[in-house]
Amino acid sequence: MAVTQRYATFYLNGICFGVPIEKVQEVLGYQHITPIPLSSLVLPGIINLRGQILTTIDLKTRLELSADETSGQQMMVVVRTSEGPINLLVDKIGGVLDVDLDLFERPTESLKPAVRAVTSHVCKLEKHLLLVLDTERVIQLSEEIVLAGKPNLAEQQEKVLSP
């Protein structure tokens, strides 16, 4: 009997990502994000989750994926990390998948460096790939990443406003 692990999945630009289900605190519809002026794009702001202030990480920017394909309201996945709960901004929530541990492979060289850096495993599922994110690595934002995330929010909004 193969050993399986359960993953909560979500999509970024149509790519399926997964996080071990026990790491997920909850899934939220879009909530108002209080912007932090002068902050980087990776960290668009904070949300108020029942009185608790959670930092939001824009996962797409974090993984250096193009923001162009973002359509409609994004969703939020609150993950438990060693630094407390962190809110991840994603495009769409997938389902919960049980994955056979035998299907796990190391992340391939072909992945973009920013993606590969935070991906612990890759699973070849029947229809598509599942990239398993290491949430601990996701929340490790080095100075460079924060800086790479610039321009700041103001300019980001300008970009959105002026198509």
Added chain:
Amino acid sequence: MNRLDHDFVCLEKDAKNAELLGSIFRAIHTIKGTCGFLGFGKLEMLTHAGENLLAMLRAGEIELSPGIADGLLEMVDAVRVILKNIEENGTEGSAEYPELIEKLKQLQKPRKGAAPEVEKKVATAAVLSEAAAKTEKTKAKEQKNEGEKSEEKKPGPSMEHGSTPAHTQEFIEPHPEAPTRGSTSKRKKHEVIAGRIGGALVSRGRVRAEDVFLALEMQEGGDRRRLGEILVGLGKMTEWDIEEALAAKPVIEKQEGSIRVDVHLLEKQMNLVSELVLLRNRLLQIAANSNERNLNASVHGLNYITSELRKNVMKTRMQPVSQLFDKLPRIVRDVSKDLGKKVRLETHGGETELDKTLLEAIKDPVTHILRNSLDHGIESPEDRRKSGKTEEGTVRVRAFHEGGNFHLEIADDGAGINAERVKQKALGKGLINPAQAEKMTQREILNLVFQPGLSTAEKVTNVSGRGVGMDVVKTNIERIGGTAKIESTVSKGTIVWLEIPLTLATIPALTVVSGESVFAIPQAALVEMIAIDEAESSKYIECIDKVSVFRFRGTVLPLMSLREELKLNGVPTEGAAIVKLVVVRTEGRQIALRVDDIRNTEEIVIKPLDKRFKSIALYSGAAVLGDGRVALILDVPALARRAGVVANQKLQNEAAVEGRRKEKLTLLLLGGADGERMAMPLDCVQRLEEFEADAVERMGEQDVVQYRGDILRLVHLLELLKERRAVPRTEKGRQGAEARGKFSAVVVRSSNAEHIILEVHQILGIVKVEIDRLTPPTREGVRGSLVVQDKVTELLNLETLLAKVPKLMNMPEALVGAGLGS
């Protein structure tokens, strides 16, 4: 135990203080006396030895010497270790102290004659107390209480007070954690019962102690009746006696005015109350929009009770900082003795209160800073003498409340820190690059000692002495939302400041809106809110060299627009023809913040912001507001620093001033009659004014001007600088002004708080400059020359200038610039 430490160190200074000696003796005695019946042999032996020594001291048989004090302190340490062990696992621990005991015995040598007698007395006392008192917990505090109680009953240097404390000890309930060990546990249980009822009976003289013991033994032997029943059965007493004794018990228990509460419980309570406050806020807002009369009334009541509750819960957590101060003399004593230095410790403000967890959190940093001061700050007596100081160094620790924060200042009059060496070190370590080093101010360099790399790397002496572990100090202080700063003057001394929020709970804050964001400004930093009609604003807001300033009650403040500073979006509300400003204060200076709108004040719970946002360094946290929105809490000191920095950068670009910068100053630029330029620090300036020439009146030999109900002296600036050029006020300096019918003047405040009006030829503007080096002055009243905006400018020394203003001779004291100062 800390009291003991403190008392000992005091005693050392004042060896003849019988009261102190008495208090120490009592404390040791009670520890010793009580551990006797609990079977803590080691503790007993140790304290016994110490007690004998103390008894001799008290009887005046021997004099307190440093050696004796050492021995006694060592004993206190050992007792502390044992007590901790007992508290944790009910045993005395494995450590033995034969040497210490021997040492204590040796110390009694000088006049041994009296010792055996003392010993005997004490032994009798112990037996007596054992017979009567059967329950006790080895908590120093309780023991001390009892010691004092018993002392009240039997004043004077009596040693056989063992029989008296019995009846007070009886009523102390055994602590649930009271040590119970194996076979003795059963016995102890009886002792407890006996202690509660038997003790009361014995003390009332209803029954003899022997009878109680007999009854106890019967119980042990299998008699299942209660102690009182046995006693009645034995005919030793009546049931009435028992009832009376039992009834009397609660009365005495009431005297116990405090209870122990788990800190975690308090913590939880505090959190709940904080949440309650938030909920109340939300409810208040809902009620404000509702016409429901009942709701409003209830919410009003809830509001009041919540506030009271919060206040009280916060109070339960506040502790005087003297708890920390009491530990310091011992440290100073030990460290300075080790180092062969003479140091005097002064503590001020021990009554200042601080949240318990915060107090706990600053304990280590403070100890560390103190050790640093002693080790590297204070010089050896010889060195001090050589540099003309008293042999004894001073370390001053001062605590006080200011601006809603708790401040602690640790100052020494030692050697200070050589900033240049710190800089070289930091360069060597690669902590800063040469370009940075060029630009750094003295203060910034000194604060490098808080950098981790600089501290642990090498031996202290290489870095002018300071910095080992100072990074840990800073980290610890910042963890609790505080700040640490250091200032030092070579050969004068070093001051370390710690500023810590009083509590981590809610704070009142003003909420303001800029762009689409809501910000909270802690009330503690708030000075004033100002609304100015747009049309009028040019009177108050000036833009000089792209640096906005705001004239505020005679002072000129840097002005900063939140919208611009934070690059916020959104259009300000149309038709907002009112400029809204918030004046905030920090680190001794004020800045004005321009905001789009001012909302209201709210109690907010500070929630820490993710450390990732720290690099922005403008927010000190976030808070959930009454309406559920999230506000960022503005870090006012950071904003103020930024205001200074921004102003400077703009200025640099503008004037392309280059070179090294050290001191940062805001200067008022003045023009002379011959086009020469002068500048004075803006801090000295109270107000800039323009007067009509005919406003000048004569009073004796003086020119005076009526100004805001006061008569102020008027002096022409050039007159004060007359070494080079005499300017009678009717001639040169006046000509231009007189032609216009008015003249410019600067209202300044002299060192004795008097206001003086300085007439100047021309006010050119305000600039911010970093003063690198001043060319030496060529005349009196000038600090030196520097280049401002490509022009040579003399920096005036207002202090010496004003000293030259002739004193008013025939003017009543009350008339001299009175009202303005307030």
